[in-house]
Amino acid sequence: MAVAVRGGRGGGGLGSGGVNAGLRSFFSYRVFLSAMFTLLFVATLSAILTTHPSASSQLPSSGDAYMHRTFLAIKSDPLKTRLDLIYKQATDHMTLVNAYAAYARKLKLDISKQLKMFDDLAKNFSDLTTKPGYSFQGQDAVDEEVLRQFEKEVKEKVKVARSMIVESKESYDNQIKIQKLKDTIFAVNEQLGKAKKNGGIASSISAKSIPKSLHCLAMRLVEERIAHPENYTEQEPSPAIEDPSLYHYALFSDNVIAVSVVVRSxxxxxxxxxxxxxxVVTDRMNLAAMKVWFRMRPVEGGAHVEIKAVEDFPFLTSSYVPVLKQLESSYMQNYYYKNQGENGSSGDATNIKFRNPKYMSMLNHLRFYLPELYPKLHKVLFLDDDVVVQKDLTGLWKIDLDGRVNGAVETCFGSFHRYSHYLNFSHPLIRDNFNSKACAWAFGMNIFDLDAWRREKCTDTYHHWQNLNENHSLWKLGTLPPGLITFYSKTKSLDKSWHVLGLGYNPGISMDEIRNAAVIHYNGNMKPWLDIAMNQYKHLWTKYIDGDMEFVQMCNFGL
Incomplete structure (x- = not known):
């Protein structure tokens, strides 16, 4: 029993304790919620009460700031704002113009005119902004009429500045300038090429032409011969003509006045x-005129003159002389005498000078037959007809040629005037027999040892190579290339003061060099008897013209 009672009490006590615990938890939760809501309400109320007075206290301040900004906006003058913008526009363009002016000043090219324009425009901007009538500083109000006039002038200057910058922009654009420069160079090169070609043709025509004065002189001399034949009968040649102990000169020309100048000098x-x-050897056409001249004007000092024509030497036939044989061929006839305009090659300025028939003239090639022309002589000084002698030349006969045939002044310097300049070294015959770097020399004043010439058989050498060059494949025309071949390794170099060349084409020869020269040579197209002669050298030739000769005065040689 006792156990049962305890057990019943124990069970009833346990159920009552669980109910009480649940009630306590429920009431604790409600108290917690109430407290939280109370705290939240108090915090919200506190926040409202705290911010409201602050907001109400700041309203007047915000209202004052707004009213202040509104007052400034009302007080500001719109004309001054407009004035500021105009000043800024003028200042900006003045700065830009000054920048272009500085760049133009730096270039120093062909834009000096632009530089002045930019400088003037910048000065105009500066003067405009400092003009007394447009001084707006210190003024409370801006006169609208004055401002309008100021704005008008500024806009005009700005318009001019922009126009100038647009027009000049390409002058400062490097790419455009480079392209324009390339185009200009190309155009100028084309013009230069045409000018050179036309100049070469004109120069060649001038060089080949016979001036009226020369033609007049020849006609007057022939007329004199016809009018007074008794005065010009043939005379016995002087023994001095074949005397090897004297100083002998060979001169081959058809120009009477030129020969007289050489002999007289x-x-x-x-x-x-x-x-x-x-x-003196000339052609048949000029033989009479040449003889009359030297009969009318005998050489002073007792010097001797022999005058002959090419035709007076019977060995000079086409069967012996390659040049004469080549001139008889149809190829050479067409090459020299056919109208070049028919085949369109007349404009070839490079080759037109070599189409001059004088290069195949027998007078030009007589220099290769000196031993046959003068069989009794040992030494001969060959002179061209475009030289002037300024000193005694007898010293040339005293020079030891060391067994060589030809004594001449060399013309090479650096890589210029070497054998490669005159001969075609792409041809195996030339390439295998000659040195392309060998130094060339000049015809015009050459002392020839005729005994050495005969020993070396130089005329045969000349014939051999002249025959090989019938089609002009070995060298261009003229006498110097075959001379370089004929006397290759047989030429002794002379001092340059013996023979100064270039007075017929080079205006830069120093007068000291000319004065010190024994012989000056007018080689080139500008011969001293032509109108195209260079004035700085012409007097050196004209002073040896016999001005007292009546026909010279009549034919107006311009002395």
């Missing part, structure tokens, strides 16, 4: 003129 500068003998 030699004699006037010779110490012993009576020991000098001149062998």
């Amino acid at each position: 030699v004699v006037m500068n010779a110490e012993e003129p009576w020991k000098h003998v001149f062998h």
Whole structure:
């Protein structure tokens, strides 16, 4: 029983305790919620009460700021704002113009005119902004009429500045300038090429032409011969003509006045003129005129002159002379005498000078037959007809040629005037027999040892190579290339003061060099007897013209 009672009490006590615990938990939760809501309400109320007075206190301040900004906006003058913008526009364009002016000043090219325009425009901007009538500083109000006038002038200047910048922009654009420069160079090169071609043709025509004065002189001399034949009968040749102990000169030309100048200049500068003998050979057409001249005007000082025509030497036939044989061929006839305009090659300025028939003239090639022309002589001084002698030349006969045939002044310097300049070294015959770097020399004043010439058989050498060059494949026309071949390794170099060249094409020869020269040579197209002669050298030739000769005065040589 006792156990049962305990057990019942124990069970009833346990159920009552669980109910009480649940009630306590429920009431605790409600108290917690109430407290939380109370705290939240208090916090919200506190926040409202705290922010409301602050907001109400700041309203007047915000209202004052708004009213202040509104007052400034009302007080500001719109004309001054407009004035500021105009000033800024003027200042900006003045700065831009100054920048272009500085760049133009730096370039120093062909834009000096633009530089002045930019400088003037910048000064105009500066003057405009400082003009007394447009001084707006210190003024409370801006006169609208004055502002309008100021704005108008600024806009005009701005318009001019923009226009100038647009027009000048390409001058400062490097790419455009480079392209324009390339185009200009190309156009100028084309014009230069045409000018050179036309100049070459004109120069060649001038060089080949016979001036009226020369034609007049020849006609007057022939007329004199016809009018007075008794005065010009043939005379016995002087023994001096074949005397090897005298100083002999060979001169081949059809130009009467040129031959007279050469002979006169030699004699006037010779110490012993009576020991000098001149062998003049001309063509049949000019033989009479040449003889009449030297009969009317005998050489001073007792010097001797022999005058002959090419036709007076019977060995000069086409069967012996390659040049004469080649001139008889149809190829050469067409090459020289056919109208070049028919085949369109007349404009070839490079080759037109070589189409001059004088290059195949027998007078030009007589220099290769000196031993046959003068079989009794040992030494001969060959002179071209476009030279002037300024000193006694007898010293040339005293030079030891060391067994060589030809004594001449060399013309090479650096890579210029070497054998490669005159001969075609792409041809195996030339390439295998000659040195392309060998130094060239000049015809015009050459002392020839005729005994050495005969020993070396130089004329045969000349014939051999002239025959090989019938089609002009070995060298261009003229006498210097075959001369370089004929006397290859047989030429002794002379001092340059003996022979100064270039007075017929080079205006830069120093007068000291000319004065020190024994012989000056007018090689080139500008011969001293032509109108195209260079004035700075012409007087050196004209002073040896016999101005007292009546026909010279009549034919107006311009002395």
